[in-house]
Amino acid sequence: MEKSPFVHNRLRWHSSLAKLTFWSFIFLGLILIFFFRSPSSNPLPQDPSRRSLRTYNWGGPAWEKRVRSSARVRSHNDISVLVTGAAGFVGTHVSAALKRRGDGVLGLDNFNDYYDPSLKRARQALLERSGVFIVEGDINDSALLRKLFEVVAFTHVLHLAAQAGVRYAMENPGSYVHSNIAGLVSLLEVCKSANPQPAIVWASSSSVYGLNTKVPFSEKDRTDQPASLYAATKKAGEEIAHTYNHIYGLSLTGLRFFTVYGPWGRPDMAYFFFTRDILKGKSIPIFEAANHGTVARDFTYIDDIVKGCLAALDTAEKSTGSGGKKKGPAQLRVYNLGNTSPVPVSDLVSILERLLKVNAKRDIMKLPRNGDVQFTHANISLAQRELGYKPSTDLQAGLKKFVRWYLSYYNGGKKAAG
Numbered sequence: 188m189e190k191s192p193f194v195h196n197r198l199r200w201h202s203s204l205a206k207l208t209f210w211s212f213i214f215l216g217l218i219l220i221f222f223f224r225s226p227s228s229n230p231l232p233q234d235p236s237r238r239s240l241r242t243y244n245w246g247g248p249a250w251e252k253r254v255r256s257s258a259r260v261r262s263h264n265d266i267s268v269l270v271t272g273a274a275g276f277v278g279t280h281v282s283a284a285l286k287r288r289g290d291g292v293l294g295l296d297n298f299n300d301y302y303d304p305s306l307k308r309a310r311q312a313l314l315e316r317s318g319v320f321i322v323e324g325d326i327n328d329s330a331l332l333r334k335l336f337e338v339v340a341f342t343h344v345l346h347l348a349a350q351a352g353v354r355y356a357m358e359n360p361g362s363y364v365h366s367n368i369a370g371l372v373s374l375l376e377v378c379k380s381a382n383p384q385p386a387i388v389w390a391s392s393s394s395v396y397g398l399n400t401k402v403p404f405s406e407k408d409r410t411d412q413p414a415s416l417y418a419a420t421k422k423a424g425e426e427i428a429h430t431y432n433h434i435y436g437l438s439l440t441g442l443r444f445f446t447v448y449g450p451w452g453r454p455d456m457a458y459f460f461f462t463r464d465i466l467k468g469k470s471i472p473i474f475e476a477a478n479h480g481t482v483a484r485d486f487t488y489i490d491d492i493v494k495g496c497l498a499a500l501d502t503a504e505k506s507t508g509s510g511g512k513k514k515g516p517a518q519l520r521v522y523n524l525g526n527t528s529p530v531p532v533s534d535l536v537s538i539l540e541r542l543l544k545v546n547a548k549r550d551i552m553k554l555p556r557n558g559d560v561q562f563t564h565a566n567i568s569l570a571q572r573e574l575g576y577k578p579s580t581d582l583q584a585g586l587k588k589f590v591r592w593y594l595s596y597y598n599g600g601k602k603a604a605g
């Protein structure tokens with residue numbers, strides 16, 4: 188029997204509808220897959236590599252007034268310092284010390300969330316009470332930096348803003364390049380064009396000694412075998428400092444800090460999270476080198492580091508350039524700021540156990556190959572000679588002060604540490 192044209196058309200229509208529905212589903216599916224997988228559809232505001240995209244509010248007469256007042260010199264020292272990373276551990280302590288002796292101090296910090304930002308806010312509140320204003324902004328923001336130099340003729344910059352931590356570099360390498368290289372260059376560019384040019388003291392790191400085996404580490408030793416990207420960016424910073432000193436006559440002093448610890452410290456550092464986890468009854472990973480080799484650090488107490496920073500600022504000579512042009516050779520220095528007595532990490536844990544009156548659950552594991560070095564040990568004779576640097580706090584005494592602060596800050600362990 189022959190099908191009527193109507194039946195034929197209806198069949199054709201049905202099959203086209205089925206095809207259309209089929210392809211619509213496929214298309215819709217593809218759109219959904221694209222939507223959920225595309226990074227741009229999910230901007231991940233918590234992703235640290237995107238932290239730089241944050242915008243900050245600055246400027247205006249009230250803001251400028253606060254900047255000026257914070258940077259006003261109140262001593263005969265005639266020093267006015269821009270402290271980058273002022274809400275950080277070392278930045279807070281040095282800013283407070285500078286303010287105490289009457290120097291002008293202005294802070295700058297981007298308050299990123301590498302570790303609990305509420306700790307940075309608490310440090311900010313502390314500085315605020317002593318008259319130090321922290322401008323919120325990133326060192327990569329050249330317009331902001333230029334504005335700050337327009338408002339205040341800083342005599343010095345203490346550059347401490349950085350992406351710290353040796354192990355985190357495997358997780359977020361971009362943040363190290365962003366802060367420790369691009370940020371440093373952005374800052375030096377503005378400093379070189381400032382009139383007058385400031386003298387710059389900045390934080391390098393003991394990690395530049397990398398895989399060196401000769402101890403103690405001296406400033407004369409090689410620094411060309413870094414064990415982490417963090418160390419490599421600090422080493423790059425030292426070379427960048429050389430370039431800006433050579434071309435533009437900027438006075439530059441790099442300070443190689445050795446595992447700084449103390450009250451208001453960084454929660455990503457071992458002594459800090461060991462304390463938190465011992466109190467919580469959680470096990471703590473203690474690294475050990477091959478063949479049960481000891482892992483040790485030249486732990487340096489914050490007050491000693493503060494003295495070293497002040498001495499570096501006080502002995503820094505003026506930059507020689509102006510208007511972006513070099514007028515003559517300028518000072519270029521590098522110093523170790525350590526404690527000169529390395530302590531095994533297992534001894535650090537024993538001290539904490541005694542201070543906290545809690546036994547640690549020790550989880551001994553192999554030293555990871557993600558940036559850690561087996562030991563550090565500073566030769567500080569150069570800093571001793573030229574800065575009068577003389578560390579005076581041993582690990583036992585320093586940890587005692589840290590633990591006292593920790594227990595009061597975290598309310599006897601009731602408030603959770605980040």
Ligand SMILES: O=C(O)[C@H]1O[C@H](OP(=O)(O)OP(=O)(O)OC[C@H]2O[C@@H](n3ccc(=O)[nH]c3=O)[C@H](O)[C@@H]2O)[C@H](O)[C@@H](O)[C@@H]1O
Binds near residue numbers: 351391
């Ligand atoms: O001196 C420096 O230049 C560096 O000091 C520290 O780096 P690090 O010495 O590795 O400090 P921690 O991460 O606190 O580690 C201290 C010691 O504990 C050990 N550790 C760390 C973490 C862990 O889970 N277990 C453990 O045994 C490490 O191997 C190291 O020997 C800082 O984190 C860096 O920002 C700084 O630049």
